[in-house]
Amino acid sequence: MEQTDDAEPLRPRWAADAxxxxxxxxTLRPAPGPRWPIALQASLAIAxxxxxxxxxxxxxxxxxxxxxxxxxxxxxxxxxxxxxxxxPFVGAALFAAAAVGVLAGPSEVATxxxxxxxxxxASTLAFGFSLGPPGPLFFVLVYGLSTHVSAxxxxxxxxxxxxxxxxxxxLLLTASPLVLRRVRRMRRRPLRDVLPGxxxxxxxxxxxxxxxIAAVLGTLVGVFVDPDRxxxxxxxxxxxxGTAADRRAAFSRGLHRMVGTLAGAGLFLLLAPIxxxxxxxxxxxxxxxxxxxxxxxxxxxxxxxxITPLVLLLTGAATGEAGSMAxxxxxxxxxxxxxxxxxxxxxxHARRDDx
Numbered sequence: 001m002e003q004t005d006d007a008e009p010l011r012p013r014w015a016a017d018a019x020x021x022x023x024x025x026x027t028l029r030p031a032p033g034p035r036w037p038i039a040l041q042a043s044l045a046i047a048x049x050x051x052x053x054x055x056x057x058x059x060x061x062x063x064x065x066x067x068x069x070x071x072x073x074x075x076x077x078x079x080x081x082x083x084x085x086x087x088p089f090v091g092a093a094l095f096a097a098a099a100v101g102v103l104a105g106p107s108e109v110a111t112x113x114x115x116x117x118x119x120x121x122a123s124t125l126a127f128g129f130s131l132g133p134p135g136p137l138f139f140v141l142v143y144g145l146s147t148h149v150s151a152x153x154x155x156x157x158x159x160x161x162x163x164x165x166x167x168x169x170x171l172l173l174t175a176s177p178l179v180l181r182r183v184r185r186m187r188r189r190p191l192r193d194v195l196p197g198x199x200x201x202x203x204x205x206x207x208x209x210x211x212x213i214a215a216v217l218g219t220l221v222g223v224f225v226d227p228d229r230x231x232x233x234x235x236x237x238x239x240x241x242g243t244a245a246d247r248r249a250a251f252s253r254g255l256h257r258m259v260g261t262l263a264g265a266g267l268f269l270l271l272a273p274i275x276x277x278x279x280x281x282x283x284x285x286x287x288x289x290x291x292x293x294x295x296x297x298x299x300x301x302x303x304x305x306x307i308t309p310l311v312l313l314l315t316g317a318a319t320g321e322a323g324s325m326a327x328x329x330x331x332x333x334x335x336x337x338x339x340x341x342x343x344x345x346x347x348x349h350a351r352r353d354d355x
Contacts, residue, residue, distance in 0.1 A: 039294050071091045091167040094142050098146040140235045
C-alpha cells in the first residue's frame with residue numbers, strides 16, 4: 001500500500017525542529033542592507049561616554065551613561081527619517097524602567113515584583129506597537145542594572161542623569177545622517193504607521209503570554225537561586241522569545257542563545273583577567289558593539305558570542321564587579337536557565353512546517 005502524506009504527522013516533529021535549529025547555527029543569512037552606518041552609531045554611543053568621562057576623571061559615570069547606548073539598537077530596520085521619531089519613545093521607556101529600578105533596588109521584595117511588572121509592561125507595549133527587535137530585552141536589563149546600582153548605595157539621581165545623557169547621545173548619533181539634505185527629503189510615513197497599534201493579534205498575544213510566563217517563572221526561579229540574579233534569568237528568556245511568533249524559531253533561538261552564550265563566556269573569560277577599564281574598555285566595547293550590529297541579522301549565535309562579553313563587561317564595570325570570575329560563571333548559569341525557559345514557552349505556538 002502506498003504511503004501517504006498522512007504518515008508525516010506521526011514522525012517526531014521535535015527531531016525535525018532540532019535538525020533545523022542545529023543547521024541554522026552554521027547558516028549566515030544575507031544582510032537586508034548595509035549595516036555599517038547603524039553599527040558605527042551604536043559603537044560610538046557605547047564608547048564615547050566611557051572615553052570622554054574617563055578622561056574627565058569620572059569613569060564610573062561613563063559606564064553608567066553607556067547603558068543609554070541600548071537606545072541605538074532599536075528600529076534599525078527603519079529609514080532615518082522614521083527611526084528618529086521612534087527612538088525618543090524607546091529612550092523614554094528605558095529611562096522609566098531605570099527609574100523604577102532605582103526606586104525598587106533597596107528592597108529585595110520590591111525588586112522582584114518590579115522585575116515581573118517591568119517585563120510584562122515592556123512586553124505589552126513592544127508587542128502591542130510592533131516595536132520589532134530586540135523587543136523588551138533591554139528594558140529588562142536596564143531595570144536589573146539600575147536595581148543593582150541602587151542596592152549598592154549609589155546615588156540614584158546621578159545614575160539616572162548619566163543614563164539620560166547616554167540616551168541623548170544615542171539619539172543625536174542616530175539622527176546624524178539628517179545633516180544630509182537627501183536624507184531629510186526621504187519620504188516618511190505617519191507615526192501611527194511606523195508604530196501601529198495598540199493592537200494584539202494572535203501572534204502578539206502569544207508572544208505576550210510567553211513573556212508573562214517568562215517573567216513570572218523566571219522571577220520565581222531567581223527567588224530560589226539568588227534574587228539579585230533573577231533579572232538575568234528573565235532577560236535571557238525574553239531574548240529567546242524575541243519577536244518571532246513561531247515554535248521552530250523559538251527552538252532555534254534557544255539553541256543559538258545557549259551556544260552563543262557559551263562561546264561568549266569563553267571570550268569574556270579571556271578578557272576579564274586583563275582588567276580592562278577606562279579608555280581601553282571603551283575601545284573594546286566599541287569594537288564588540290560594531291561587530292554585533294554587523295552580524296546580528298545574519299547569525300544570532302555568532303552575535304551572542306560578542307553580545308555576552310559586552311554586556312558582562314559593561315554591567316560589571318557599572319556595578320563594580322568588573323573582572324569577577326564568580327559573576328561570569330553565575331551569568332552563564334543564569335543565561336542557560338533563562339534560555340531553556342524561553343525556548344520551552346515556544347511550545348505555545350503552533351508548528352509551521354515552512355518556517
